[in-house]
Amino acid sequence: MTGLGAGSGPGPQAGRWPETGAGPLQEGVGAVPRGAGALKPGAGIAADAGALERYFEETIARDRRIEPRDWMPDAYRKTMIRQIAQHAHSEIIGMQPEGNWVTRAPSLRRKAILLAKVQDEAGHGLYLYSAAETLGADRADLTDRLITGRQKYSSIFNYPTLTFADVGVIGWLVDGAAICNQVPLCRSSYGPYARAMIRICKEESFHQRQGYELLMTMMRGTSAQREMVQDATNRWWWPSLMMFGPPDEQSPNTEQSMRWRIKRHTNDDLRQRFVDMTVPQAEALGVTLPDPELRWNAERDHYDFGEIDWSEFKRVIGGNGPCNAQRIAARRAAHEGGAWVREAAAAHAAKVAARAEAAA
Amino acid sequence: MGFDTAYEAISEESDSGHRWAFGTGFTDPLAGVDTAVPAGIDGADLAAYCLMLGDDALILSHRLQQWLARAPELEEETALANIALDLLGQARLLLTRAGRADGSDRTEDDYAFDRTEREFRNVRMAEVTDVDFAGLIARLLVFSTWRLALLGRLRESADPVLAAVAAQGVNELTYHRDYAAGWTIRLGDGTDYSRQRMQAGLAAVAPLAAELFVPSAVEQRLAGVAVNPEDLRPEWDAVLAQVLAAAGLDWPEAGWPEAAGGSGGSSPRGGTVGKAGRDGVHTEAMGYLLAELQSVARALPEATW
Amino acid sequence: MSSGEISSTGMGTGSGMSGEPRSNWPLFEVFLRSKRGLNHVHVGSLHAADATMALHHARDLYTRRNEGVSIWVVKAADITASSPDEKDPFFAPSGDKVYRHPTFYEIPQSVPHI
Numbered sequence: 060m061t062g063l064g065a066g067s068g069p070g071p072q073a074g075r076w077p078e079t080g081a082g083p084l085q086e087g088v089g090a091v092p093r094g095a096g097a098l099k100p101g102a103g104i105a106a107d108a109g110a111l112e113r114y115f116e117e118t119i120a121r122d123r124r125i126e127p128r129d130w131m132p133d134a135y136r137k138t139m140i141r142q143i144a145q146h147a148h149s150e151i152i153g154m155q156p157e158g159n160w161v162t163r164a165p166s167l168r169r170k171a172i173l174l175a176k177v178q179d180e181a182g183h184g185l186y187l188y189s190a191a192e193t194l195g196a197d198r199a200d201l202t203d204r205l206i207t208g209r210q211k212y213s214s215i216f217n218y219p220t221l222t223f224a225d226v227g228v229i230g231w232l233v234d235g236a237a238i239c240n241q242v243p244l245c246r247s248s249y250g251p252y253a254r255a256m257i258r259i260c261k262e263e264s265f266h267q268r269q270g271y272e273l274l275m276t277m278m279r280g281t282s283a284q285r286e287m288v289q290d291a292t293n294r295w296w297w298p299s300l301m302m303f304g305p306p307d308e309q310s311p312n313t314e315q316s317m318r319w320r321i322k323r324h325t326n327d328d329l330r331q332r333f334v335d336m337t338v339p340q341a342e343a344l345g346v347t348l349p350d351p352e353l354r355w356n357a358e359r360d361h362y363d364f365g366e367i368d369w370s371e372f373k374r375v376i377g378g379n380g381p382c383n384a385q386r387i388a389a390r391r392a393a394h395e396g397g398a399w400v401r402e403a404a405a406a407h408a409a410k411v412a413a414r415a416e417a418a419a
Numbered sequence: 420m421g422f423d424t425a426y427e428a429i430s431e432e433s434d435s436g437h438r439w440a441f442g443t444g445f446t447d448p449l450a451g452v453d454t455a456v457p458a459g460i461d462g463a464d465l466a467a468y469c470l471m472l473g474d475d476a477l478i479l480s481h482r483l484q485q486w487l488a489r490a491p492e493l494e495e496e497t498a499l500a501n502i503a504l505d506l507l508g509q510a511r512l513l514l515t516r517a518g519r520a521d522g523s524d525r526t527e528d529d530y531a532f533d534r535t536e537r538e539f540r541n542v543r544m545a546e547v548t549d550v551d552f553a554g555l556i557a558r559l560l561v562f563s564t565w566r567l568a569l570l571g572r573l574r575e576s577a578d579p580v581l582a583a584v585a586a587q588g589v590n591e592l593t594y595h596r597d598y599a600a601g602w603t604i605r606l607g608d609g610t611d612y613s614r615q616r617m618q619a620g621l622a623a624v625a626p627l628a629a630e631l632f633v634p635s636a637v638e639q640r641l642a643g644v645a646v647n648p649e650d651l652r653p654e655w656d657a658v659l660a661q662v663l664a665a666a667g668l669d670w671p672e673a674g675w676p677e678a679a680g681g682s683g684g685s686s687p688r689g690g691t692v693g694k695a696g697r698d699g700v701h702t703e704a705m706g707y708l709l710a711e712l713q714s715v716a717r718a719l720p721e722a723t724w
Numbered sequence: 725m726s727s728g729e730i731s732s733t734g735m736g737t738g739s740g741m742s743g744e745p746r747s748n749w750p751l752f753e754v755f756l757r758s759k760r761g762l763n764h765v766h767v768g769s770l771h772a773a774d775a776t777m778a779l780h781h782a783r784d785l786y787t788r789r790n791e792g793v794s795i796w797v798v799k800a801a802d803i804t805a806s807s808p809d810e811k812d813p814f815f816a817p818s819g820d821k822v823y824r825h826p827t828f829y830e831i832p833q834s835v836p837h838i
Binding site for chain 2: 151154155158160161162163164165166167168169170171174175177178181182184185188223273276277279280281283284389390392393396397398399400401402403404405406407408410
Binding site: 494605 | 749770771772773776777780781783784785
C-alpha cells in the first residue's frame, strides 16, 4: 500500500537530484550507457541528439514502453527515479503504522492477514527499488536520501494508528486511494515501473478487501467496535483525500508527466474518482464520512465534497505531521542498527571467494 | 485487470489464493479435515500435547513479529515475516486441533487470548527476548533444528491430524533451519564484531536448550502419538556441530545446566526450580509478551473480529 | 527431513566480491519458472551478499512461499546483454556489459541450474 501516484507530492523535490546525473553509479555498472551524457567520447553523436529525442517521443506517442537501455532525456530519468523511489519509500515506511498492530491483533486469523500484508509492503518496496535501480540509482543511496529527509514518502504514513480499527480503515481508505493512484500507473511509459505496478496492484486489491471485510465484521459487532470504526474513519478520511496531491492548478509537474505518460490522470480527477467509489461503500458499511458538504450532484454526475485543509497537507509534507520524526527515526535505526550485519555478510562472502581463489 | 478503472481492479474475482500466505485464506484452519480422535488415544493428553507444540510456534512467531520493520536489510524483512507466518500457521492448526481433541470445542483464539500465563506450555526458549539479530539467529538455529527433528518424527504419529500438520511443517522448518544456519555461518565467519555477537547469542540461548529434550509426562503417556524429545538429541547435536564448525563458533561451555522441566504435575512443595515451560513455569519475559498479545482481545471480550 | 544433513547454505558462491563495498550487497537478477513446461522468466532484482542468500531472498520476495518454483539468480555484473532495439545507433549490439533489466538475454554459462 502506498499513496504516491505520479506527482502526488507538491513537486518540491524537483531538481533535488544533483545536476551531475541520475545518481551515483553502482560499482561494476559503470559501463552501462545511460543517456547521451554517458556516451563514449568520439561516438559522433551530437548531430543525432535530436534524432534520439524524436525516437523517444515517438515511442511514447505510440504508447510503447521505454526500457532501461533506451536513450531517454535526463529530466525523464530523474523524474522517474524520484517518482519510483518515493513510491518505494512509501511502501517501506508504510510498514510501520500497520506493523504497529500485528503483535496485538485480536484474532489469529487477523494477525496472519495483517502480517502477510505488512510483508507484502516490504516486497512492494523491494520491487520498486529494483525498478529504480534499472535507471542507475543505487538503493543504498536512495535509502540515505530517505533517512536524511532529502526524499519524501506519502505523507499519509505520518498519521498515527490509534486503534485496531485503523487497520481496517487503512485497508479501505488508504489502500483504496492508493489503488486509484496506482492502477493507471500499470501503463506508465517506463517499462520496469509499469511491470512492478501490475504485480503490486494485484496484491493491493486484497489489501483493500481485507480492510473492508474487517470493518464490516466490526460494524456487526458491539457498539464499542462501531464507535472505533467511526472514530478511525473520521481520522483517516481527510488525509486519504490528500493522498492525491495538491489541486491541479498547484501541480506544476502534471503537464509534463502526462505528456511523458508517467501520469495518466490529474490529481483532482483521481480524487473525484475515489470519492465517487467510496461514498457508496461508506453507506453500505454504515459509517458517516466526516464532511457535511458531501452530497450527490446530479448535474455533474459526481459527488461534491468540502474543501481540503491544504495548510494541514503542507504542514505534514513539510515534516511537521504527528509521526514524521518517529517514522524516519525508526527506519534510520533499523538501517544503521543493521549495518554490522550487512557488513558481516559481505565480509563472509569475500572470505569465501578468497578461499576459493586460493584453492584454485 | 482493467487498468483504467480502479473499481475493476478491486472487484476482480481472480483470487487464486497463491498471494496469501499459508494460514490466512480461510476461517477454520482445520476445515474439511477429519478431527475425530483415533481410538485408544486419550483426548485430554492429545490436546495438552497440541498446546505444547502450538504454543511453541505461537510464542516464537510473536517474537519474530516484533522484528517487523526492524530487520537489518529489507530482504530480511520478507524472510523473517515468512518464518513468523509459517509458525503462526502451525500454531493455528495445533490450537484448533486441541479444542477438538479435548472435546471442549474451544477455538484457536480461545486458547491464544483467554489462557493465563501458567496455562501456556511453550518451551521458554520461544518466549525470551532478543538482544540483537545475532541473538535471534542463535535462537532460531537451536529452535528450528530441534523442531525440524521433532516434526520429522511426528509425521509417523498415530494421530493423522498431527501427522498431516507435521508433514507440512517439515518443509517449512527445513527452510527456517537453513536460514538460521546460513546466518550463523555468515555472522560467525564475518567480522570480529559479528563473531562476538553470534557467540554471545549462543551463550544467551544455551541455558534454555536442555529443556528441549526433557520428556513431559504427557509425552511419555502418548507413546506412538507424540515424539519423545530425548530421541531428538543425536540429530540436534550433529547439526549444531556441523553448523558451528563451519561458522568457527563454539557451543558455550556452561551451556548445559541441570535439565529442567518435565515433571508434568505440580509438586506439593511448589517452587520453580526444576520447572520449565512444559510445566507452565515461564521466564519474566512471558508476562509482557502475553500482555501485548492479549491486550485488544481482552479489552473487548464481547467483540467479534 | 530428519537426517542430520544440512545444506551448504552460507558456504558461499563462486565469483569474487573484492570490488564491492563491504557493506553494500551486490545486485542479483532473478529468473523464475513458475510452472513446469515454461521457461525461466526475468522478474526483477534484489540485493544479497552471496548467491545462496540471493536464492533465499528470491524465494521470499518473488514467489512468496510458493514451493516448487524453480529459481535462478545471477549477479547483475555477470550478465552480458545485447540491445533489443537496434534503432539506437550508439549501443553496439555486442560486447555491451552489464545492464540491469534487459528484455532479451543471452544467459551466460555461470547461471546456476538449481
